[in-house]
Amino acid sequence: MKKIYLYLILLLTVMASCKKEQALNVDITKSNLDTYAKGELDDWLETNFLNPYNMEILYRFDRYQASIDKEIAPVMEDKVRPIMEGVNLVFIKPYLELAGKGFLLPILPKEIALFGSGEYSDDQLTLGTADAGRQINLYVVNSYDKDDVLSVMGTPERPAAFHTMHHEFAHILHQNVPVPPGYEEISSSYVGSAWVGSGNTTATAKSLGFITRYARNNKNEDFAEMIATLLVGGQDQFDAYVNTATSETAIAKLRAKEQVVVDYFRNGHGLDFRNLQAKVRTAIETYAPVTIVPVPxxxxxxxxxxxxxxxxxxxxxxxxxxxxxxxxxxxxxxxxxxxxxxxxxxxxxxxxxxxxxxxxxxxxxxxxxxxxxxxxxxxxxxxxxxxxxxxxxxxxxxxxxxxxxxxxxxxxxxxxxxxxxxxxxxxxxxxxxxxxxxxxxxxxxxxxxxxxxxx
Structure with missing residues (x-):
């Protein structure tokens, strides 16, 4: 089953007054994916991902790793290691320290494919996809900068790579141990693909007890968004969101979902969610100090x-x-x-x-x-x-x-x-x-x- 983040954007077309043509001086034979020579980056990826986790990192452009009906740009090679260092520290290591290889390795995605831009179509921008728990695609990598808080943390409207990784892994978890019965009844105002509509504002989603607009898609996306937000955004961010809700009903729903998540990790997977949450937060702040928000x-x-x-x-x-x-x-x-x-x-x-x-x-x-x-x-x-x-x-x-x-x-x-x-x-x-x-x-x-x- 494919999980996708879709975000509506306004595409502007700029008409050029003239067009200049010239010969394309490129030897396309050097782009053959089957004949490339391994380099230092490949050795680093093999040492840090393939060997310890049986996880392949796909960064050389392969058009068929993404939707062929959408426009997409390849990733710049110098962006690969910085973002994958973050994935290792912020996503893999916290689970590994808490649960060990016996738990983690069988369910880790086996491939991560990196792309420089998002997937663009006429009216949509795709920022992340996952396919059957095996492969996760991370987009917009060319603009990644660990010294930019928005690049690392993203926003509720445009989540960044680490939110995407934890979100998609949450789907893998609930595919192994289902979302607890009755979770969908806490906030039942799901709207499917209409979540992208103008009527589903952030304020509307919040008033109905949802952590993000995307959480209104369905029960599973709601559950994954709760997990990713609590882990990556952290408890202080979550509490600020909940405590500033003007509806007591919405507050009660969000707190109820939070408790379901904590109980699910303990009862379903034998994991201490609060410990995991602390490890992820420490990892983010250590990897990217720009994300540290002062207490005041x-x-x-x-x-x-x-x-x-x-x-x-x-x-x-x-x-x-x-x-x-x-x-x-x-x-x-x-x-x-x-x-x-x-x-x-x-x-x-x-x-x-x-x-x-x-x-x-x-x-x-x-x-x-x-x-x-x-x-x-x-x-x-x-x-x-x-x-x-x-x-x-x-x-x-x-x-x-x-x-x-x-x-x-x-x-x-x-x-x-x-x-x-x-x-x-x-x-x-x-x-x-x-x-x-x-x-x-x-x-x-x-x-x-x-x-x-x-x-």
Whole structure:
């Protein structure tokens, strides 16, 4: 069964006012595929793909490896090794490290054919195909540049090579172990080939609980798109997409599909999907550092719903702990008799529409004490977050917050008088990346406090 990515494009025809003809000075006998001499590139491909994986990489132009009714250009030889290094690191190695050769080699595609352009016809551009789990065709290789984030990561409208590889391999997986029954019922608004229509916008697909427009093609494409997006785009990208959906129904559908994928890998193939996901993300960022998105940027995009902070957790700063202890002591005095717990939440009020409005939430186990905050987030590698008190809401939790305001002033002041840089704290607590987010005091660059992110 052939799986195809098709993308509608507008083809412009430019009429020339004159035509100049000259003799074609090319010796076509040197293009005979049967008589070429192996070179350094062939040796490298044989060493890295044919010998270890029984996988042949086809890069010399063979018109019959692609659709003969479409226009296509051959691949430039100097583009072959860069993209195949990426395929090895981003697609093959993560599975190999996780599952081993016994699992992977029998189901790896046996051929990958490379083409310089996409396949063009009158109104279509094909960016990737796969045939019966045996051969995968990768297109648009001539424009590949691992130092260009769009070339490596692609977009939802035009996925790049690594998304295509993981998407097509997902089809191989579900051809061996079928998609779990009932998956198609989570989002049943499939439209077949009409997915390319103007009525199926990205916003429409998202509102219906689909990860991409193409996912509306059918159940199998939906499943493969979920897997490829979670692996290549990564969890932060997926969470930003889900958390910024305005439909609670769509959010529930996307989360349900995510859980099906995780369960499918564990129950169907004995694989830890989260481990695989982490390996793919590390491989992409190692192979192409240009793809690394700073944490403040993910914060501004809505990847995280908020943070849960524990004063008693290891490595919290003394300044933060002192401020918190002062608040606990004051709130526990007879005047208030509200011994707040050593934990609090700092959450976005509604990340779907606003990533500046946040709520600081305390509790004493019985009552809640809320304070509205306005967060100013600057993006980039040195991005920061600055919190400022905002007008309270009208619910009882805000009234409780006003009642306790004087008692918790030391902690409120600590949080609002400083500007914090935000980043992972894996150098402080190894293995905490993508789980614990640190707030570093910009004045001295030292860790102030950290919290567990809420996705």
């Amino acid at each position: 940027t993910w914060l501004s995009r809505g990847s995280y719903k908020g943070f849960s902070v524990d004063k008693n957790a290891d490595s919290q700063s003394s300044a933060f702990v002192t401020a918190f202890n002062s608040a606990i002591a004051a709130a526990s005095s007879p005047q208030y008799d509200s011994p707040i717990t050593p934990t609090f939440e700092l959450v976005f009020a509604n990340p779907a529409v606003n990533r500046t409005a946040m709520i600081l939430k305390f509790t004493d186990g019985t009552y809640s004490y809320w304070y509205n905050m306005t967060a100013t987030v600057t993006t980039g590698a040195s991005g920061t977050i600055k919190l400022v008190r905002a007008a309270p809401g009208t619910t009882a939790a805000y009234g409780n917050g006003t009642f306790l305001q004087a008692a918790v002033a030391p902690l409120l002041d600590y949080l609002t008088t400083k500007t914090f840089k935000v980043n992972w704290i894996e150098d402080v607590l190894p293995g905490s990346r993508s789980t614990l987010l640190g707030f570093f005091d910009q004045s001295d660059s030292k860790l102030g406090f950290y919290g567990r992110i809420q996705r």
